[in-house]
Amino acid sequence: MKIIIAPAKVMKTKQVNIETTDILFKDKTTQLHNYLMKFNLDQLHDIMKISFKMADTVYSYFHNEYTAVPALYCYQGTVFKQLSLKDYDADDFVYLEQYLNILSAYYGILKYNSAITPYRLDMIMKIDFNLYQFWQDEIDNYFKNEDYIISLASKEFTKMLSHPHIINIDFVEDKAGKMVRNSMYVKQARGKMLDLMVKNKISDLDSLKRLTFDGYIYHEELSTDDNYVYIRNGKQTYKKL
Incomplete structure (x- = not known):
């Protein structure tokens, strides 16, 4: 079993007292870094669909030195803010080491304590090559011996995997009998579920379903073998999504 989550665009470089490990695919990341260094501000603005102010920041990411920090502490998105990192003990970090992987367009796969610096790169950005194909061999080889993958990631990043048994975790709201997905609530729920999995050392599907x-x-009726649905304010009978 592995758990996958997506990265976040917001990052920080404040150092923490956590021992880091090297990134898994240094050569591939260096290849991407050298490619991205060729773009000027206008090109970054156009390719990444970002403001010129943000393009200036991204340009700095690829041209200046930054202090590397553990990946789980570097990302500052909604999912990551749900993790009570300050409360984690040694056993919790052992769990993270064993089960958690952060997917990244720039780094491929990260462990919780992989040493990373800020960057900006999405899987769907229109560059000269397909990032899914770029990472395919590394991703496939890394996960090939796992029985199943628990995906708390977005579709954009889950698509990096071609594993035969990926279980997507789907969070929905019951609004007067209609099931809806609120993107912010979904991100919060992904982070909170990961936090609970860490604290409860969830390592099997039956325990996951009980969370x-x-x-x-x-919700048993709405769920399938590859899509586990968690609903709130829900009733007992629904048609499958």
Whole structure:
């Protein structure tokens, strides 16, 4: 079993007292770094669909030196903010080391303590080559011996994997009998579920199904073998999504 999550665009470089490890695919990341260094501000603005102010920041990411920090502490998105990192003990970090992987267009696969610096790169950015194909061999080889993958990642990053048994975790809200997905609530729920998995050392699917939080509960009728639905404010009978 492995758990996958997506990275975040917001990052920080404040150092923490956590021992880091080297990134897994240094040669591939160096190849990407050298390619991205060729773009000027206008090109970054156009390719990444970002403001000129943000393009200036991204340009700095690829041309200046930054202090490397553990990946789980570097990303500052909604998912990552749900993790009570300050409360984690040694056993929690052992769990993270064993089960968690962060997918990245720039680094490929990260462990929780992989030493990284800020960057900006999405899988769907229109550059001279396909990033899914660029990472395919590394991703496939890394996960090939796993029985199944628990995906708390977006579709954009889950698509990096071609594993035959990926279980997507789907969070929905019942609004007067209609099931809806709120992107912010989904991101919060992904982070909170990961936090609970760490604290409860979840390592099997039955235990995963029993997790409840913030009103979310696993819904057997809506779920399939590759899509586990957690619903809140839900009733007992629904048609499958």
